[in-house]
Amino acid sequence: MYLDRIVATKIREVEILSSTFSLSEAERKIAELPATRGFRDALTNRRNRSMGLIAEVKKASPSKGLIRADFDPVAIAKGYEAGGADCLSVLTDVDYFQGSGAYLQQVRDAVKLPLLRKDFIVDEKQIYEARLLGADAVLLIAAILTPSVLSAFTDIAASLSLDVLIEVHDQRELDAVLDTGKAVDNHVLLGINNRNLRTFETSLNTTKMLASLIPQGVPVISESGISGPMDIEFLKGTRAEGVLVGEYLMRQPNVEDAINGLLGALPEGRNRVRND
Numbered sequence: 001m002y003l004d005r006i007v008a009t010k011i012r013e014v015e016i017l018s019s020t021f022s023l024s025e026a027e028r029k030i031a032e033l034p035a036t037r038g039f040r041d042a043l044t045n046r047r048n049r050s051m052g053l054i055a056e057v058k059k060a061s062p063s064k065g066l067i068r069a070d071f072d073p074v075a076i077a078k079g080y081e082a083g084g085a086d087c088l089s090v091l092t093d094v095d096y097f098q099g100s101g102a103y104l105q106q107v108r109d110a111v112k113l114p115l116l117r118k119d120f121i122v123d124e125k126q127i128y129e130a131r132l133l134g135a136d137a138v139l140l141i142a143a144i145l146t147p148s149v150l151s152a153f154t155d156i157a158a159s160l161s162l163d164v165l166i167e168v169h170d171q172r173e174l175d176a177v178l179d180t181g182k183a184v185d186n187h188v189l190l191g192i193n194n195r196n197l198r199t200f201e202t203s204l205n206t207t208k209m210l211a212s213l214i215p216q217g218v219p220v221i222s223e224s225g226i227s228g229p230m231d232i233e234f235l236k237g238t239r240a241e242g243v244l245v246g247e248y249l250m251r252q253p254n255v256e257d258a259i260n261g262l263l264g265a266l267p268e269g270r271n272r273v274r275n276d
C-alpha cells in the first residue's frame, strides 16, 4: 500500500533528523522568528468571496507522476499570490512529490501569504522543523495518526503558533477526530480529502457526505481532485468554505490567470467585485 510506503519513508527521515535535532536549539531559534501569519484567519476572514482558496505548489505526485516539468516554485507561488489565492500549500516531501523543505523556505521569502507545510507528519520534530522552514500551518493526516498522537501534535503546533489542517477521508476518521475534541480548537481547520490515499480515486461526493456531519463553526476545506470551475460550483452546494487545489493549477501554463478563472467560479469572486 502506497500510504504505508510513504509512512515508512517518513519514519526513516525522522531517524535521520533525530541524529541532529535538538529540542532546546529548535525552541531557541523559533523564539527569534517573526510571528506566523494566520493561515486559518486568512481562509475564514477573507473578504468578497464565500470560499477560500489554498493553492498548492506541487511538482509531482504518486498518482500522476511528474505534473509540471518547468517547475519553478517561487514563480508559481508569486503567480498564485498575484492571482488572489488566500493561502499556499507547499509539498516538502522529496521522494514521492519531488518537493523540498528548501522550496518552502524560498516561497516564504518570496510571498506574504500564509503557508502550509504539506508533508506526512509522524513525529513532533517535523512540526518544529515546519516552523523553522517558515510554515504557518501543518497538515495532520488522521489516516496515519492515532487519535491521542493527533491530539498531542495539534497542541504542539499551537504551542509553536502554527495552525493545523486535520485531514480525514471517511466517516470513521472524522468520528475519531471529532471525539478528540480538537476540531473545535481555534487554530484548527478540518480538511476533507476527496482522494482515497490507498486507491488514489477521487470523488467530490466525499466532501458532500462528510461536510454535513461537521459541527458549525469548524472551518471545512475540500481537498484534492478539484479540476476546474465546475467542481467549485458543485462544492458551493456543500458546507465546505475553502478548497485546496494542486494538480489543476499546476497544469495551467499561466497560474495567475488560472487562479482568476477559478476564483470567477467562487461566489462574489474578487474578479466580480465592482468598485462603483
Ligand SMILES: O=C(O)c1ccccc1NCC(=O)[C@H](O)[C@H](O)COP(=O)(O)O
Residues within 6 Å of the ligand: 002, 056, 058, 061, 062, 063, 064, 193, 195, 197, 200, 223, 224, 225, 226, 244, 245, 246, 247, 248
Ligand atoms: O496527490 C497524490 O497523488 C497523493 C497520493 C498519496 C497521498 C497524498 C497525495 N496527495 C496529497 C494531497 O493532499 C494533494 O496534493 C492535495 O490535496 C491537492 O490535490 P490535487 O488538487 O488533486 O492535486
